[in-house]
Amino acid sequence: MKLDLNSGSEAKKIGFIGLLLMVSSILICYFHLRGMGHVFTHLFYLPTIIACIWWKRKGLVVPCTLALLLLLSNLIMPFSDFNLTEYLVRGSIFIIVGLVTALLTERFQETERQLSTLMSNLPGMAYRCMNDDDWTMKFVSEGCYELTGYTSHDFIENLKLSYASIIRPEDLEKVWNGVQRGLTLHKPFKISYRITTANFEEKHVWEQGQGICSDDGELMFIEGFITDITNLKNVEKEVKHLNSILKAIRNVNQLIVKEKDRDELFKRACDILREIRDFKLVWIGLVNENNFNISPAASSGIEESYLDSIKITWDDSPEGKGPSGMAIKNQKPYIMRNLVEDPTFKPWKAEAIKRGFSSSIAFPLMYGEKVYGSLAIYSEDFDAFNSAETSLLLELAEDIGFAIHNLDVESKQKEMEEELRASEEKYRTLFGNAEDAILIINDNRLVDCNSKTLEMYGAKRSEILGETPYDLFYPHSNEKTQRKALKYLNNALDGVPQVFEWKLRRKDGELFYGEIKLNNLNLKGSTYLMAMIRDITERKIAEDKIKASLHEKEVLLREIHHRVKNNLQIISSLLNLQSRGIDNEEVQEVFKESQARVKSMAMVHEKLYQSQNLSRIQFKDYILSLVNNLLQTYLRDPSGIQLKTDIDDVYIDINTAVPSGLIINEIISNSLKYAFDDDRGEIKISLRKDDDEMVLKISDNGKGFSKDFDFRTTETLGLQLVNSLVQQLDGKIEIDNTNGVGFKITFRELEYENRN
Numbered sequence: 001m002k003l004d005l006n007s008g009s010e011a012k013k014i015g016f017i018g019l020l021l022m023v024s025s026i027l028i029c030y031f032h033l034r035g036m037g038h039v040f041t042h043l044f045y046l047p048t049i050i051a052c053i054w055w056k057r058k059g060l061v062v063p064c065t066l067a068l069l070l071l072l073s074n075l076i077m078p079f080s081d082f083n084l085t086e087y088l089v090r091g092s093i094f095i096i097v098g099l100v101t102a103l104l105t106e107r108f109q110e111t112e113r114q115l116s117t118l119m120s121n122l123p124g125m126a127y128r129c130m131n132d133d134d135w136t137m138k139f140v141s142e143g144c145y146e147l148t149g150y151t152s153h154d155f156i157e158n159l160k161l162s163y164a165s166i167i168r169p170e171d172l173e174k175v176w177n178g179v180q181r182g183l184t185l186h187k188p189f190k191i192s193y194r195i196t197t198a199n200f201e202e203k204h205v206w207e208q209g210q211g212i213c214s215d216d217g218e219l220m221f222i223e224g225f226i227t228d229i230t231n232l233k234n235v236e237k238e239v240k241h242l243n244s245i246l247k248a249i250r251n252v253n254q255l256i257v258k259e260k261d262r263d264e265l266f267k268r269a270c271d272i273l274r275e276i277r278d279f280k281l282v283w284i285g286l287v288n289e290n291n292f293n294i295s296p297a298a299s300s301g302i303e304e305s306y307l308d309s310i311k312i313t314w315d316d317s318p319e320g321k322g323p324s325g326m327a328i329k330n331q332k333p334y335i336m337r338n339l340v341e342d343p344t345f346k347p348w349k350a351e352a353i354k355r356g357f358s359s360s361i362a363f364p365l366m367y368g369e370k371v372y373g374s375l376a377i378y379s380e381d382f383d384a385f386n387s388a389e390t391s392l393l394l395e396l397a398e399d400i401g402f403a404i405h406n407l408d409v410e411s412k413q414k415e416m417e418e419e420l421r422a423s424e425e426k427y428r429t430l431f432g433n434a435e436d437a438i439l440i441i442n443d444n445r446l447v448d449c450n451s452k453t454l455e456m457y458g459a460k461r462s463e464i465l466g467e468t469p470y471d472l473f474y475p476h477s478n479e480k481t482q483r484k485a486l487k488y489l490n491n492a493l494d495g496v497p498q499v500f501e502w503k504l505r506r507k508d509g510e511l512f513y514g515e516i517k518l519n520n521l522n523l524k525g526s527t528y529l530m531a532m533i534r535d536i537t538e539r540k541i542a543e544d545k546i547k548a549s550l551h552e553k554e555v556l557l558r559e560i561h562h563r564v565k566n567n568l569q570i571i572s573s574l575l576n577l578q579s580r581g582i583d584n585e586e587v588q589e590v591f592k593e594s595q596a597r598v599k600s601m602a603m604v605h606e607k608l609y610q611s612q613n614l615s616r617i618q619f620k621d622y623i624l625s626l627v628n629n630l631l632q633t634y635l636r637d638p639s640g641i642q643l644k645t646d647i648d649d650v651y652i653d654i655n656t657a658v659p660s661g662l663i664i665n666e667i668i669s670n671s672l673k674y675a676f677d678d679d680r681g682e683i684k685i686s687l688r689k690d691d692d693e694m695v696l697k698i699s700d701n702g703k704g705f706s707k708d709f710d711f712r713t714t715e716t717l718g719l720q721l722v723n724s725l726v727q728q729l730d731g732k733i734e735i736d737n738t739n740g741v742g743f744k745i746t747f748r749e750l751e752y753e754n755r756n
Contacts, residue, residue: 013054017062020047048094052101063098067091124205124227127163131183131211131222134162138221147205147228149198168194168202175207183211183219185715188590192229204233238388244276245392252396253546256403260410266298269400273377273393274300280357280380283307284365284400285324286373287314294324294374301378303355310348318347323362324374331371333394335361337383352378359384363397367405375400402542413534434532437514440521441489441529444468456535459507469531492518492529501536513540571598592633593669593718599629616651619660623647623685626661627668634672640680641672647687650694655750659725660696666718667698667743675702675740692748699742711735 024044044066051059068091125147128139140152154160167175171193182189188210195203209224251272259265266284274282283299292315296307314325321344326334337359339345339352361384362376375397379385385393416434437453439446446467454461469489470482488498498518505511514533521528575598579591624645631638652660664685671683686697705711711719711733722743726733731747 017047017051017054020050021062021066044094045097048098049101052098053105056102056106057099059102060095060098063094067094124225126223126225127209128212128221128223129163131179131219134158134164135222137163147197147203147226148195149201166195166197168196179209179222182209183222185717186211186213187717188587189224190594203228204230241277242388242392245389248272248276249392249396249399253399256399256406257543257546260407262404262407262411263298265403265407267300270298270300273375273396277379277384279377280355281306281378282376284373284375285312287328287371292320294328297373303357303378306351306355306357309351312348318344322348323360324376327362327364327374327376328371331364331366333361333363333390333397335359335385335390337385356380358382361385361390361393363394365397365401365404367401370405372401372404399546402546406539435534437533437535439464439531439533441469441531442526444489447528453533456533457506458510463507488516488518489529493520493527495520504533512537595633599626616653617657619650619652619657619687620645620647622657622661623664623687626664627683627685630665630668630672634669635679637679640678641676642682644682644684645686647685648689650687650689652749656729656747659728660747663722663725663745664696664698666722670718671698671700671702671741675700675704677703694747694749696745696747697742698745699736699740701740704739704741705735705737707737709737 021044024047044063048063048066051062053059123143125143126139126141127137127144130136130138136158137152137155138157140155142152144150144152144155148166150161150166155163164172175191175193178189178191188208190206190208192204192206195205197203205226206229207224207226209222211219212221212223213219252269255265255268255272259268270282270284273279279301281299281301281303283301283304284297285294286297287293288295292313294312294314299307311319312322312324313320314328319325320329323334323336336342336345339349339357339359345352357378358380359382360376360378362374364374365372375393377385377393413436416436434450434452437456438450439453440448446465446469449461449464453464457464470485485502488500492498498516500516502514502516503511504514513536515536517532519530521530575591575595579588579595582588582591624647627643628638631641631643635641668683675681682701684697684699686695688695712723714720723733726745726747729747729750731745733746734744736742736744
């Protein structure tokens with residue numbers, strides 16, 4: 001049974017001290033009467049010490065009282081020849097012993113309180129457990145409840161459940177292997193995995209710990225710390241997802257600018273959107289104003305047959321209350337977060353459940369007040385669309401609506417051109433009613449124009465006819481501009497249609513942008529030039545808005561890279577702060593290596609947001625920055641290492657930059673730590689790109705590896721990481737162990753893979 005000196009009530013404590021004093025007094029008298037000749041007062045030390053442990057400085061009353069009683073008893077009825085000095089010394093010793101005991105007890109309890117406060121305020125759970133299948137807990141800090149929903153007592157000795165029972169079954173083997181690897185190597189282990197809390201909530205946790213061994217090397221238990229990283233995981237997931245949406249928006253906007261075929265535009269836009277998060281189905285439907293039906297125009301997904309088996313409208317019938325119908329009627333996004341339980345989705349519920357649809361969102365495709373149709377997305381997840389994603393997708397839907405408007409306008413223009421070429425009679429009919437300005441040129445003079453021309457220029461017919469084409473261009477006095485215009489005219493006269501944009505000026509001096517199409521025209525045996533001018537000022541303004549929107553999204557992407565870099569830098573700083581309180585050099589080295597790895601990844605994001613191209617970095621600049629950072633980290637005097645580089649100017653994306661940067665980090669770090677005894681030597685780095693293949697060489701003139709060293713089976717974490725990263729790059733690695741160590745790594749740039 002464990003003795004707890006602080007247990008019991010005050011009355012029991014006082015009674016116990018009194019009993020000890022009485023027993024001690026009886027024994028002292030007994031020994032004196034037996035003729036020992038001296039008073040044996042050492043028995044009073046026990047109640048003195050216990051009293052000062054229980055009541056700290058208040059307990060000094062006991063030794064002070066004993067010292068006083070000792071003097072008085074010897075004065076009144078001395079046990080032996082009275083020696084004042086002797087009994088003063090004995091009394092002083094009682095008081096000193098009590099004082100020292102009280103001060104040490106106070107100091108111990110203050111330290112215990114500080115430790116308890118620290119443990120209770122840690123953002124996670126400290127523990128001590130056995131190395132068994134249940135991870136049987138011997139100690140668990142109070143942070144256990146916030147992390148798991150269970151109290152610390154629930155886990156101690158598996159009282160109510162074992163810690164292993166809350167680890168997700170699919171992660172159990174990963175956790176066991178990670179811990180055993182660290183115990184085998186006698187190094188701290190770091191693992192992340194998932195647990196299920198008392199509220200059946202799934203959390204991502206990060207654990208760091210190490211084995212505690214006896215003097216003879218036998219493992220006694222494991223001590224470590226577990227913290228919640230669910231928010232970090234969610235942030236990483238959200239950043240990746242928003243990145244993919246921004247990229248999709250940029251790709252669709254570029255597609256809108258380039259693609260003039262409406263069906264192809266719709267199909268490719270659906271494909272781009274579906275790849276954002278591997279949606280089950282993305283489709284674009286166009287409205288039919290005569291019968292209120294929504295007709296599928298394009299779709300993408302493995303469940304496209306769904307559209308053939310259902311009817312969708314935008315009227316007030318049950319078939320008009322789905323996501324697409326409601327988005328068109330309300331002219332705003334409409335979300336159904338649970339298709340299984342939403343009663344308004346009943347007409348399509350059976351087919352949707354059969355295909356694994358769980359939630360849906362639809363956006364109206366509009367320009368101005370005109371609604372052209374809807375963009376609908378179906379996901380296999382319930383409540384799959386958050387507000388940030390909805391806002392970005394709404395922007396995309398607005399861009400597609402603008403593209404439909406432009407395509408409709410251009411489609412009408414093409415029809416007009418076809419009719420003009422079909423017959424002169426149709427030409428004359430359309431000539432007067434065309435939406436664009438039309439001018440007829442003969443012998444470098446304007447001989448005819450339509451009413452739209454007069455409206456566009458704000459001039460009378462007499463002010464237009466008879467003028468030269470140059471009189472309508474701006475500026476008039478620019479010879480270079482006139483030569484350029486003459487080239488367009490001559491090419492059109494030679495039978496080569498010309499389409500170009502030109503800055504024009506109205507009669508009142510106002511400038512506007514026009515899209516000019518020149519074609520030669522044979523009328524009654526004579527060759528004329530027909531110029532069709534469309535006022536594209538609004539389109540230019542709209543294009544400028546799209547460009548500004550793209551710039552805005554690039555700024556956002558740059559900010560995301562910046563924040564990721566800052567977050568990684570925070571992790572590096574936290575590791576640095578943690579390492580300052582550690583005296584173990586091996587553990588400090590682990591922290592330093594982890595900082596270097598995090599720094600190598602942070603540099604990638606730093607280079608990305610500093611570069612013009614947000615998806616690729618200049619690899620030479622990145623390598624030099626990384627190596628210089630490692631020299632500063634591992635060497636007191638970096639000038640002792642001669643660095644020779646021969647690196648091609650190549651640009652690579654983040655998927656290749658991160659693993660290749662970590663490879664360089666591990667190899668250079670290994671050289672700086674182990675290759676040179678006096679921190680002096682030479683390191684060479686070269687990178688060559690031959691077609692699609694890159695060859696990275698890193699070597700030093702240091703001690704090299706032992707002859708029987710096999711880098712593929714090494715237990716060194718750094719080289720294990722190098723092998724794993726080379727496999728990730730689908731590359732191959734070779735080592736030359738003569739005259740130092742040389743690594744040759746051949747790999748190709750990884751193609752982008754969508755991650756959901």
